[in-house]
């Protein structure tokens with residue numbers, strides 16, 4: 001009885017102590033458990049951060065939809081503008097028809113015309129043929145180093161007496177006002193290959 005009882009008591013005490021130890025260890029585990037929830041606490045923080053981008057995405061999409069709407073009106077405007085410009089162009093053509101009067105023209109006697117060759121390209125007077133209105137004044141400028149003339153008529157038939165510049169020195173000019181409509185051929189007495197024409201309408 002005594003030995004068995006002592007052993008039983010001792011075992012009971014030891015078992016109790018073991019339970020206490022286990023209980024304490026579990027308690028410690030429970031205490032450490034709350035520490036874990038503390039860690040998850042930061043988790044909610046990133047969550048709002050993720051929501052922010054979603055709002056930004058929505059904000060970006062909104063402007064994208066507004067821009068196309070703004071472009072649409074812009075495209076409509078250009079369509080209307082050309083329609084308005086076309087009538088304007090027609091008006092300009094009409095004005096040009098009424099303002100076709102060419103009251104002046106400039107003709108150059110280019111460098112090198114004292115040597116034959118310019119006649120091949122009708123370039124002895126530039127332009128070799130000009131069209132002006134009645135009452136217009138044509139001015140010839142000698143841009144060559146040699147002297148030339150601007151004489152009405154043709155090399156074949158000679159001067160017709162309508163106008164004659166006589167010798168025009170390098171850098172000098174000659175002008176004639178045409179009071180009557182008609183075609184006026186002219187040439188250079190010094191260099192008969194040089195020919196030109198003034199058409200007066």
Ligand SMILES: [Cu+2]
Pocket residue numbers: 113114147148149188189190191194
């Ligand atoms: Cu000449």
